[in-house]
Amino acid sequence: MNNTTINWGIIGCGDVAEVKSGPAFQKCKDSSLVAVMRRNGSLAKDFADRHQVPLWYDNADKLLKNPDINAVYIATPPSTHLDYALKALKSGKDVYLEKPMVLSDGEALQLKKAVNKSSQKLVVAHYRRFLPMYLKVRDLIDVNAIGTIKFVDLRFLQPFDFNSKASWRLDEEVSGGGYFHDIAPHQIDLMYHFCGDFKNAKGISVNQSNINQVDDTVNGIIDFQNGIQFRGMWSFAIPNCLQEDRCVIYGEHGTMEFSFYENLLLLNSRGHSRSFEFKNPINIQEPMIQETVNYFLGKRSNPCPVEDGELVTNIMEAFTKA
Numbered sequence: 001m002n003n004t005t006i007n008w009g010i011i012g013c014g015d016v017a018e019v020k021s022g023p024a025f026q027k028c029k030d031s032s033l034v035a036v037m038r039r040n041g042s043l044a045k046d047f048a049d050r051h052q053v054p055l056w057y058d059n060a061d062k063l064l065k066n067p068d069i070n071a072v073y074i075a076t077p078p079s080t081h082l083d084y085a086l087k088a089l090k091s092g093k094d095v096y097l098e099k100p101m102v103l104s105d106g107e108a109l110q111l112k113k114a115v116n117k118s119s120q121k122l123v124v125a126h127y128r129r130f131l132p133m134y135l136k137v138r139d140l141i142d143v144n145a146i147g148t149i150k151f152v153d154l155r156f157l158q159p160f161d162f163n164s165k166a167s168w169r170l171d172e173e174v175s176g177g178g179y180f181h182d183i184a185p186h187q188i189d190l191m192y193h194f195c196g197d198f199k200n201a202k203g204i205s206v207n208q209s210n211i212n213q214v215d216d217t218v219n220g221i222i223d224f225q226n227g228i229q230f231r232g233m234w235s236f237a238i239p240n241c242l243q244e245d246r247c248v249i250y251g252e253h254g255t256m257e258f259s260f261y262e263n264l265l266l267l268n269s270r271g272h273s274r275s276f277e278f279k280n281p282i283n284i285q286e287p288m289i290q291e292t293v294n295y296f297l298g299k300r301s302n303p304c305p306v307e308d309g310e311l312v313t314n315i316m317e318a319f320t321k322a
Helices: 017-019 042-050 060-064 079-090 103-119 132-142 181-196 286-296 307-318
Strands: 008-011 032-038 055-057 071-074 094-097 122-124 147-156 198-206 218-226 228-233 244-250 256-259 265-269 270-278
Touching: 008 060, 008 122, 032 042, 032 060, 032 286, 042 055, 055 060, 060 079, 060 094, 060 307, 071 079, 071 132, 079 094, 094 286, 103 307, 132 181, 132 256, 147 181, 181 198, 181 307, 198 307, 218 307, 244 286
Parallel strands: 008 032, 008 071, 032 055, 071 094, 094 122, 147 228
Antiparallel strands: 147 244, 198 218, 218 228, 244 256, 256 265, 265 270
């Protein structure tokens, strides 16, 4: 094994790995995709054949026993994240773990303890941190473009069928509690990334539509340690005419406004307006995977440590488990 290259195995080569992440492991510098695993062996083989991956498995334990693999990407449904991550760490593999990191505060604490006791490394796949638009938001905050930030307003209102393929997300035992648990981790992580540590978080989670068995509406507030206030409203059963994807950061001299599924940033500062347009990479996780590879090789600090994943889990639980 070449210790200057991260040789990857993917556990869970489904829809997320198809375009968002999988090909990026072959594109990144000092990175190679060695094997993929899916419980359905024919689908694992199909993925491997189409993406020119040398090996495929229908059993994660077999992949973890491969001595040529020194890191794994876990892209299975959230209910299996903790188990696979613990096995991977025990097997001597570094871990790149999909969001939501785990299902609960208790699981987050268990994983953090395991990582801290291990000689292996773990990165949470909050990949939006390294996309061009959010890097620009971070830069504008750092140069005080809108002055001291006062509060943030987030509204993510979508019709029920906005992601109709993802039926497992409506099984609370598998997903943690519906579409909110799939979409919100990225958004909450960005709020932490922009605003810092939080002092308190509270929320209300309800099933307004009764279309299914999970809550479809979440209302949350965060009091950050630096005094910034956050309020967020998520709905996944809103009429089409009312759908909205909008986040506004309010500062003492103006605002920054963007949506999470468009690449347009609007800056209004001291009465002057500017707009910025961005283009994401085809494989949207590629920048984060490159930073993860660099971290695993000792070239940089952790781009998203388990502690950050735990913080996001804490906030989500505060919003939905009250």
